[in-house]
Amino acid sequence: MEVIYPGSFDPITNGHLDIIDRCAKKFDKVVVAILNNRSKNTLFTVEERKELLKKCLEGYDNIEIDTFSGLLIDYAKEKNITTMVRGLRAVSDFEYEMQMALVNRKLYEEIETLFMVSSGDYAYLSSSIVKEIAMFDGDVSCLVPEVVEKFLTEKIKGGKELK
Template structure:
Protein backbone atom coordinates (compact mmCIF):
# COMPACT_ATOMS: atom_id res chain seq x y z
CA UNK A 1 0.00 0.00 0.00
CA UNK A 2 1.37 3.40 -1.01
CA UNK A 3 0.84 5.89 1.85
CA UNK A 4 1.43 9.61 1.57
CA UNK A 5 1.50 12.33 4.20
CA UNK A 6 0.41 15.89 3.51
CA UNK A 7 1.63 17.94 6.50
CA UNK A 8 0.78 21.48 7.51
CA UNK A 9 -0.69 23.70 10.16
CA UNK A 10 -3.83 24.40 8.07
CA UNK A 11 -4.84 27.39 10.21
CA UNK A 12 -7.38 27.49 8.62
CA UNK A 13 -7.75 24.99 5.79
CA UNK A 14 -8.42 26.73 2.47
CA UNK A 15 -9.89 25.63 -0.84
CA UNK A 16 -6.31 25.58 -2.11
CA UNK A 17 -5.45 22.98 0.53
CA UNK A 18 -8.54 20.94 -0.35
CA UNK A 19 -7.51 21.00 -4.02
CA UNK A 20 -4.06 19.63 -3.07
CA UNK A 21 -5.70 16.96 -0.87
CA UNK A 22 -7.95 15.88 -3.75
CA UNK A 23 -5.13 15.71 -6.27
CA UNK A 24 -2.65 14.17 -3.83
CA UNK A 25 -5.14 11.47 -2.85
CA UNK A 26 -5.09 10.21 -6.44
CA UNK A 27 -1.34 9.54 -6.19
CA UNK A 28 -1.51 7.21 -3.18
CA UNK A 29 -3.67 4.46 -1.75
CA UNK A 30 -4.03 6.39 1.51
CA UNK A 31 -3.37 10.09 2.17
CA UNK A 32 -2.79 11.17 5.75
CA UNK A 33 -3.38 14.86 6.34
CA UNK A 34 -1.05 15.55 9.24
CA UNK A 35 -2.11 18.64 11.15
CA UNK A 36 0.94 19.97 12.92
CA UNK A 37 1.54 22.48 15.63
CA UNK A 38 4.05 25.11 14.67
CA UNK A 39 5.76 26.62 17.73
CA UNK A 40 6.77 29.63 15.61
CA UNK A 41 3.14 30.53 14.88
CA UNK A 42 0.29 31.73 17.06
CA UNK A 43 -2.60 29.60 15.87
CA UNK A 44 -6.02 31.13 15.42
CA UNK A 45 -7.74 27.75 15.81
CA UNK A 46 -6.94 24.91 18.19
CA UNK A 47 -5.63 21.64 16.83
CA UNK A 48 -9.04 20.06 17.44
CA UNK A 49 -10.84 22.84 15.55
CA UNK A 50 -8.45 22.53 12.60
CA UNK A 51 -8.89 18.75 12.47
CA UNK A 52 -12.67 19.13 12.52
CA UNK A 53 -12.65 21.75 9.74
CA UNK A 54 -10.45 19.52 7.59
CA UNK A 55 -12.62 16.48 8.32
CA UNK A 56 -15.69 18.40 7.12
CA UNK A 57 -13.80 19.62 4.03
CA UNK A 58 -12.59 16.21 2.84
CA UNK A 59 -15.64 14.01 3.45
CA UNK A 60 -15.86 13.47 -0.31
CA UNK A 61 -12.34 11.97 -0.54
CA UNK A 62 -12.57 8.27 0.37
CA UNK A 63 -8.89 7.49 1.00
CA UNK A 64 -8.06 10.33 3.40
CA UNK A 65 -7.24 10.10 7.09
CA UNK A 66 -6.66 13.10 9.36
CA UNK A 67 -4.15 12.98 12.19
CA UNK A 68 -2.18 15.31 14.44
CA UNK A 69 1.57 15.45 14.71
CA UNK A 70 4.39 17.32 16.35
CA UNK A 71 8.12 16.85 16.16
CA UNK A 72 10.22 15.61 13.29
CA UNK A 73 8.17 14.95 10.15
CA UNK A 74 10.41 12.09 8.98
CA UNK A 75 9.78 10.19 12.20
CA UNK A 76 6.04 10.69 11.82
CA UNK A 77 6.12 9.55 8.19
CA UNK A 78 8.04 6.40 9.13
CA UNK A 79 5.68 5.68 12.04
CA UNK A 80 2.77 5.64 9.56
CA UNK A 81 4.63 3.36 7.10
CA UNK A 82 4.44 6.16 4.56
CA UNK A 83 7.09 6.81 1.92
CA UNK A 84 5.78 9.99 0.31
CA UNK A 85 5.46 13.54 1.59
CA UNK A 86 3.05 15.64 -0.48
CA UNK A 87 3.50 19.41 -0.54
CA UNK A 88 1.54 22.09 -2.33
CA UNK A 89 3.35 24.96 -4.01
CA UNK A 90 1.97 28.39 -4.87
CA UNK A 91 4.99 30.43 -5.89
CA UNK A 92 8.74 30.31 -6.39
CA UNK A 93 9.25 31.38 -2.77
CA UNK A 94 7.30 28.27 -1.65
CA UNK A 95 9.53 26.11 -3.83
CA UNK A 96 12.75 27.42 -2.31
CA UNK A 97 11.52 26.77 1.23
CA UNK A 98 9.95 23.38 0.45
CA UNK A 99 12.94 22.26 -1.64
CA UNK A 100 15.24 22.81 1.34
CA UNK A 101 12.86 20.85 3.59
CA UNK A 102 12.69 18.04 1.02
CA UNK A 103 16.49 17.84 0.95
CA UNK A 104 16.56 17.56 4.75
CA UNK A 105 13.94 14.79 4.60
CA UNK A 106 15.97 12.95 1.97
CA UNK A 107 19.15 13.35 4.01
CA UNK A 108 17.45 11.85 7.06
CA UNK A 109 15.84 8.96 5.18
CA UNK A 110 16.64 8.05 1.59
CA UNK A 111 13.42 6.00 1.34
CA UNK A 112 11.15 9.04 1.73
CA UNK A 113 10.25 10.98 -1.41
CA UNK A 114 8.74 14.45 -1.51
CA UNK A 115 6.20 15.18 -4.24
CA UNK A 116 5.33 18.78 -5.09
CA UNK A 117 1.90 19.63 -6.49
CA UNK A 118 1.47 23.02 -8.10
CA UNK A 119 -1.57 24.94 -6.98
CA UNK A 120 -4.53 25.48 -9.20
CA UNK A 121 -4.18 29.00 -10.68
CA UNK A 122 -7.38 30.15 -9.00
CA UNK A 123 -5.81 29.54 -5.57
CA UNK A 124 -2.28 30.81 -6.27
CA UNK A 125 -2.75 33.87 -4.06
CA UNK A 126 -4.56 32.09 -1.21
CA UNK A 127 -2.72 31.44 2.05
CA UNK A 128 -3.96 30.73 5.54
CA UNK A 129 -2.23 33.92 6.71
CA UNK A 130 -4.00 35.96 4.05
CA UNK A 131 -7.33 34.32 4.88
CA UNK A 132 -6.96 35.13 8.59
CA UNK A 133 -6.20 38.77 7.76
CA UNK A 134 -9.08 39.00 5.29
CA UNK A 135 -11.46 37.50 7.86
CA UNK A 136 -10.22 39.79 10.62
CA UNK A 137 -11.15 42.84 8.58
CA UNK A 138 -14.46 41.47 7.27
CA UNK A 139 -13.29 40.73 3.72
CA UNK A 140 -15.10 38.46 1.29
CA UNK A 141 -14.13 34.79 1.82
CA UNK A 142 -16.52 33.20 -0.68
CA UNK A 143 -14.75 30.66 -2.88
CA UNK A 144 -11.53 30.83 -0.86
CA UNK A 145 -12.40 28.53 2.02
CA UNK A 146 -14.97 25.78 2.57
CA UNK A 147 -18.34 27.08 3.82
CA UNK A 148 -17.96 25.74 7.37
CA UNK A 149 -14.50 27.33 7.63
CA UNK A 150 -16.01 30.63 6.50
CA UNK A 151 -18.61 30.33 9.27
CA UNK A 152 -15.95 29.56 11.89
CA UNK A 153 -13.90 32.56 10.78
CA UNK A 154 -16.97 34.80 10.94
CA UNK A 155 -17.73 33.53 14.44
CA UNK A 156 -14.13 34.00 15.55
CA UNK A 157 -13.92 37.56 14.28
CA UNK A 158 -17.62 38.36 14.84
CA UNK A 159 -18.07 39.58 11.27
CA UNK A 160 -20.64 39.03 8.56
CA UNK A 161 -19.40 38.57 4.99
CA UNK A 162 -21.12 38.93 1.68
CA UNK A 163 -23.25 35.86 1.02
Protein backbone atom coordinates in the same frame (compact mmCIF):
# COMPACT_ATOMS: atom_id res chain seq x y z
CA MET B 1 0.74 4.11 -2.56
CA GLU B 2 0.24 6.02 0.68
CA VAL B 3 1.32 9.67 0.98
CA ILE B 4 1.43 12.35 3.64
CA TYR B 5 0.16 15.86 2.91
CA PRO B 6 1.33 17.91 5.91
CA GLY B 7 0.44 21.43 6.93
CA SER B 8 -0.76 23.79 9.61
CA PHE B 9 -4.16 24.27 7.92
CA ASP B 10 -4.89 27.37 10.03
CA PRO B 11 -7.44 27.48 8.44
CA ILE B 12 -7.85 25.05 5.57
CA THR B 13 -8.35 26.87 2.27
CA ASN B 14 -9.74 25.96 -1.13
CA GLY B 15 -6.13 25.69 -2.28
CA HIS B 16 -5.41 23.00 0.33
CA LEU B 17 -8.60 21.19 -0.64
CA ASP B 18 -7.64 21.27 -4.31
CA ILE B 19 -4.30 19.58 -3.55
CA ILE B 20 -5.98 17.02 -1.25
CA ASP B 21 -8.63 16.21 -3.86
CA ARG B 22 -6.01 15.75 -6.56
CA CYS B 23 -3.94 13.53 -4.24
CA ALA B 24 -7.00 11.44 -3.37
CA LYS B 25 -7.47 10.75 -7.09
CA LYS B 26 -3.82 9.73 -7.62
CA PHE B 27 -2.92 7.78 -4.48
CA ASP B 28 -4.43 4.85 -2.59
CA LYS B 29 -4.34 6.68 0.73
CA VAL B 30 -3.67 10.29 1.74
CA VAL B 31 -2.76 11.11 5.33
CA VAL B 32 -3.54 14.77 5.92
CA ALA B 33 -1.19 15.51 8.81
CA ILE B 34 -1.89 18.63 10.87
CA LEU B 35 1.15 20.12 12.56
CA ASN B 36 0.57 20.76 16.25
CA ASN B 37 3.31 23.30 16.95
CA ARG B 38 2.73 24.64 20.45
CA SER B 39 5.23 27.47 19.91
CA LYS B 40 3.35 28.74 16.84
CA ASN B 41 0.55 31.21 17.48
CA THR B 42 -2.39 29.71 15.59
CA LEU B 43 -5.93 31.05 15.39
CA PHE B 44 -7.47 27.59 15.61
CA THR B 45 -6.57 24.82 18.03
CA VAL B 46 -5.33 21.58 16.53
CA GLU B 47 -8.65 19.97 17.52
CA GLU B 48 -10.59 22.69 15.70
CA ARG B 49 -8.45 22.32 12.59
CA LYS B 50 -8.93 18.56 12.65
CA GLU B 51 -12.71 18.94 12.98
CA LEU B 52 -12.85 21.47 10.13
CA LEU B 53 -10.85 19.12 7.92
CA LYS B 54 -13.21 16.25 8.77
CA LYS B 55 -16.20 18.38 7.78
CA CYS B 56 -14.55 19.52 4.54
CA LEU B 57 -13.42 16.03 3.54
CA GLU B 58 -16.58 14.04 4.23
CA GLY B 59 -17.18 11.55 1.46
CA TYR B 60 -13.56 10.60 0.82
CA ASP B 61 -12.83 7.00 1.78
CA ASN B 62 -9.07 7.12 1.21
CA ILE B 63 -8.21 10.11 3.40
CA GLU B 64 -7.04 9.89 7.00
CA ILE B 65 -6.79 13.05 9.10
CA ASP B 66 -4.19 12.98 11.84
CA THR B 67 -2.07 15.34 13.94
CA PHE B 68 1.60 15.33 14.80
CA SER B 69 4.10 17.27 16.90
CA GLY B 70 7.80 17.53 16.34
CA LEU B 71 9.58 16.59 13.14
CA LEU B 72 7.51 15.48 10.16
CA ILE B 73 10.20 12.93 9.37
CA ASP B 74 9.71 11.24 12.75
CA TYR B 75 5.98 11.10 12.09
CA ALA B 76 6.55 9.64 8.60
CA LYS B 77 8.84 6.95 10.05
CA GLU B 78 6.29 6.15 12.75
CA LYS B 79 3.54 5.76 10.11
CA ASN B 80 5.93 3.90 7.77
CA ILE B 81 5.19 6.32 4.93
CA THR B 82 7.94 7.13 2.45
CA THR B 83 6.25 9.73 0.23
CA MET B 84 5.06 13.23 1.06
CA VAL B 85 3.29 15.75 -1.13
CA ARG B 86 3.91 19.47 -0.90
CA GLY B 87 2.04 22.16 -2.78
CA LEU B 88 3.89 24.87 -4.68
CA ARG B 89 2.32 28.25 -5.35
CA ALA B 90 5.34 30.27 -6.49
CA VAL B 91 9.08 30.14 -7.05
CA SER B 92 9.61 31.33 -3.48
CA ASP B 93 7.76 28.23 -2.23
CA PHE B 94 10.03 26.05 -4.34
CA GLU B 95 13.22 27.37 -2.75
CA TYR B 96 11.98 26.68 0.77
CA GLU B 97 10.39 23.33 -0.12
CA MET B 98 13.48 22.15 -1.98
CA GLN B 99 15.62 22.91 1.06
CA MET B 100 13.19 21.05 3.33
CA ALA B 101 13.05 18.06 0.96
CA LEU B 102 16.83 17.78 0.98
CA VAL B 103 17.04 18.02 4.78
CA ASN B 104 14.23 15.49 5.16
CA ARG B 105 16.03 13.10 2.81
CA LYS B 106 19.20 13.50 4.86
CA LEU B 107 17.28 12.58 8.03
CA TYR B 108 15.21 9.79 6.45
CA GLU B 109 16.82 8.30 3.37
CA GLU B 110 13.64 6.55 2.20
CA ILE B 111 11.48 9.70 2.04
CA GLU B 112 10.56 11.18 -1.32
CA THR B 113 8.96 14.58 -1.65
CA LEU B 114 6.60 15.10 -4.56
CA PHE B 115 5.72 18.67 -5.51
CA MET B 116 2.24 19.42 -6.77
CA VAL B 117 1.77 22.77 -8.46
CA SER B 118 -1.21 24.71 -7.20
CA SER B 119 -4.11 25.32 -9.51
CA GLY B 120 -3.89 28.77 -11.08
CA ASP B 121 -7.11 29.59 -9.24
CA TYR B 122 -5.31 29.27 -5.90
CA ALA B 123 -1.69 30.23 -6.61
CA TYR B 124 -2.08 33.44 -4.58
CA LEU B 125 -3.92 31.86 -1.65
CA SER B 126 -2.58 31.23 1.85
CA SER B 127 -4.11 30.74 5.28
CA SER B 128 -2.43 33.96 6.43
CA ILE B 129 -4.13 35.96 3.68
CA VAL B 130 -7.50 34.41 4.54
CA LYS B 131 -7.11 35.32 8.23
CA GLU B 132 -6.07 38.89 7.42
CA ILE B 133 -9.04 39.44 5.10
CA ALA B 134 -11.42 37.94 7.66
CA MET B 135 -10.02 40.09 10.49
CA PHE B 136 -10.95 43.19 8.48
CA ASP B 137 -14.46 41.85 7.77
CA GLY B 138 -13.58 41.03 4.17
CA ASP B 139 -15.41 38.39 2.15
CA VAL B 140 -13.54 35.06 2.20
CA SER B 141 -16.39 33.00 0.74
CA CYS B 142 -14.47 32.31 -2.48
CA LEU B 143 -11.30 31.34 -0.59
CA VAL B 144 -12.50 28.76 1.94
CA PRO B 145 -15.37 26.26 2.26
CA GLU B 146 -18.60 27.58 3.79
CA VAL B 147 -18.09 25.71 7.08
CA VAL B 148 -14.66 27.33 7.46
CA GLU B 149 -15.97 30.77 6.56
CA LYS B 150 -18.70 30.57 9.20
CA PHE B 151 -16.40 29.31 11.92
CA LEU B 152 -13.68 31.80 11.00
CA THR B 153 -16.11 34.69 11.29
CA GLU B 154 -17.42 33.42 14.65
CA LYS B 155 -13.91 32.80 15.95
CA ILE B 156 -12.69 36.29 15.06
CA LYS B 157 -15.79 38.10 16.31
CA GLY B 158 -16.46 36.15 19.46
CA GLY B 159 -13.73 33.68 20.17
CA LYS B 160 -16.17 30.77 19.86
CA GLU B 161 -15.16 27.14 19.76
CA LEU B 162 -16.08 24.68 17.01
CA LYS B 163 -18.95 22.39 17.85
